[in-house]
Amino acid sequence: MMPDLAQPQESGDGTRFAALAVLAQQVRDLVDAVVLTDVPEEELTAVTADLVALTERLKESRRAAPLPHEWTPDGRFRHLGNAVTGECNPHALPLVIERTPEGGSRAEITFRPTHEGPPAAVHGGVIAMIFDHLLGDAVAASGAAGLTGTLSVRYRRPVPYGQPMTAHAAVSRGEGRKTWVEGTLTSAGGTVLAEATALFITPAQWAEALGAR
Numbered sequence: 001m002m003p004d005l006a007q008p009q010e011s012g013d014g015t016r017f018a019a020l021a022v023l024a025q026q027v028r029d030l031v032d033a034v035v036l037t038d039v040p041e042e043e044l045t046a047v048t049a050d051l052v053a054l055t056e057r058l059k060e061s062r063r064a065a066p067l068p069h070e071w072t073p074d075g076r077f078r079h080l081g082n083a084v085t086g087e088c089n090p091h092a093l094p095l096v097i098e099r100t101p102e103g104g105s106r107a108e109i110t111f112r113p114t115h116e117g118p119p120a121a122v123h124g125g126v127i128a129m130i131f132d133h134l135l136g137d138a139v140a141a142s143g144a145a146g147l148t149g150t151l152s153v154r155y156r157r158p159v160p161y162g163q164p165m166t167a168h169a170a171v172s173r174g175e176g177r178k179t180w181v182e183g184t185l186t187s188a189g190g191t192v193l194a195e196a197t198a199l200f201i202t203p204a205q206w207a208e209a210l211g212a213r
């Protein structure tokens with residue numbers, strides 16, 4: 001079912017969400033540690049047993065779905081459970097997006113070894129995921145907001161992890177419910193590592209909800 005963008009989904013319990021964000025960051029550290037660990041087998045088995053116990057504790061009270069999107073009291077859109085930006089989702093980098101004075105979106109990114117695809121470089125699908133969200137945010141910044149219809153990535157250079165880089169996105173044109181948007185991923189030295197173009201479609205229900213805001 002299409003989410004109703006007009007309605008805040010959850011008022012938000014700031015203190016508990018802050019604690020959940022700390023837990024999510026700890027789990028990211030855990031994932032990174034798992035990817036790089038070289039401890040002996042007995043230690044792996046012992047840590048696994050500890051994690052089974054911790055997992056069971058968290059499962060004692062479960063939601064049906066991750067934390068949903070919401071409009072904060074100061075009018076910002078946030079989605080703590082999102083796979084790319086969600087502070088409370090360990091899967092998310094999380095990507096921290098800023099709006100540019102020109103009306104687009106940008107983010108500073110440092111990929112981690114966890115994101116490896118080809119040797120010593122970031123997985124192309126992870127890069128596409130980052131573009132998908134950042135380009136979607138740029139569409140939202142333009143006042144449209146929609147779902148990805150198509151996304152095309154040109155991978156110019158292998159993307160290293162462990163090095164800061166910058167991604168930019170900006171809308172190139174719009175026509176009715178369709179918005180075309182472009183983005184780049186650039187190294188700290190200014191080399192364009194990857195480029196993306198996408199077409200976002202604003203679902204008819206969203207167009208009505210956005211018009212009402």
Ligand SMILES: CCCCCCCCCCCCCCCC(=O)SCCNC(=O)CCNC(=O)[C@H](O)C(C)(C)COP(=O)(O)OP(=O)(O)OC[C@H]1O[C@@H](n2cnc3c(N)ncnc32)[C@H](O)[C@@H]1OP(=O)(O)O
Pocket residue numbers: 005077132133134135136137140141143144145146147148149150176177178199201202203204210
């Ligand atoms: C300001 C406040 C903001 C608030 C908000 C904040 C948001 C903060 C940022 C979030 C950023 C998230 C960024 C992550 C974005 C995902 O990850 S989205 C997930 C991946 N994408 C999906 O799941 C989309 C799945 N597809 C669908 O749901 C539907 O196919 C779509 C895309 C909504 C289109 O359905 P529809 O509205 O029924 O489309 P329809 O009426 O058939 O077609 C409309 C037009 O679009 C064209 N079209 C439709 N689909 C396509 C397509 N796939 N390719 C090309 N053209 C297409 C049609 O040909 C038609 O063109 P015209 O004939 O008008 O020229």
